[in-house]
Amino acid sequence: MPELPEVEVSRMGIKPHATDQVVTKLEVRQPKLRWPVPDTLFDIEGQTIRAVKRRAKYLILETDIGYALVHLGMSGSLRVLSQATAPDKHDHVDLHLSNGKVIRYNDPRRFGAWLWQEKGGDHPALEKLGPEPLTDAFTGEYLFEKAQGKRTAIKQFIMDNAVVVGVGNIYANESLFTSRIHPKRPAGQLNLDEANTLVADIKDVLATAIKQGGTTLKDFTQADGKPGYFAQELLVYGRQGKPCPECDTELESVKIGQRNTVFCPECQK
Known part of the structure; x- marks a missing residue:
């Protein structure tokens, strides 16, 4: 299972490719992940990704109207690829960007998640979490x-x-x-x-x-x-x-x- 360091490395890996890019298309080939991919996630289309953050083992793709919440589950991974790269069997979600790249989510066991939260609130998955271990709040x-x-x-x-x-x-x-x-x-x-x-x-x-x-x-x-x-x-x-x-x-x-x-x-x- 990817742990916090792996998720943070994923964040650092996709950040330079995704920040300030417009999401031109969301492609969901398999909506049945740990939780069903919500229809509201498609609100991200046409939005600019303002920041790529992490909270616990969730990746957060921030836009002006809300954020996508991505969890890698037991076997998930994110890759930054050319949009011309053909998907493999377990490539379930593609986020197409205006720079010609795609953030591709692969998850053989489908225990991960892609969720959406409108601006102005925190997603329930982020409630009741303790401090981040690498911050001054953890002493x-x-x-x-x-x-x-x-x-x-x-x-x-x-x-x-x-x-x-x-x-x-x-x-x-x-x-x-x-x-x-x-x-x-x-x-x-x-x-x-x-x-x-x-x-x-x-x-x-x-x-x-x-x-x-x-x-x-x-x-x-x-x-x-x-x-x-x-x-x-x-x-x-x-x-x-x-x-x-x-x-x-x-x-x-x-x-x-x-x-x-x-x-x-x-x-x-």
Whole structure:
């Protein structure tokens, strides 16, 4: 599943091609995605894309009358192509631009979404979201206060979008390892120093992933088709049974919130 770094890399990839371009045509070949593509999305035709933004794992294409909200789901990707490029089997949505380019949405599993929100309000999908992890609103003090009294495992807690957005499974594994915090520890047991360390590590892991172009997952490619490279530097995710990169203890795995979690039983307490 594309996580926040992959979505941010997609945003950076399409931004220079889409900003200040007029949407000349919206082409929907498969409207049955995670939610049906709404007819109101066609309001974007004739509009100029003023900005390409991101909120959590949603991409936002802003116009003067509203915005399109795009989610990549489990296997979705966006490509910037020539309009002459023929679509493939799982290319479900095309946004044709006045510069001759097309933003093409491919999604084999169809768990993604293309939605529309009129100007003057926030889409319900964006309500009740926590702060962005790479902003000043996400601090150790904030995390410490939110965690007070919580018995939820810390890994599940930091993956809750109501607490902080965009800390998916891969980066939760990595951040907890670098923080030396056991993923099953109740969130309420963290002290302030540990919360400060964890927040700093979350920011560092996500920023590094964005810088290096997103994780190379089998379903993800950047907007220009080039794969990411961060997977080469993953410390624990996907490495259960292998030696810990710090102490050589065998890495273990456990299910937390139905997600595979890899950790070092020696380093993480």
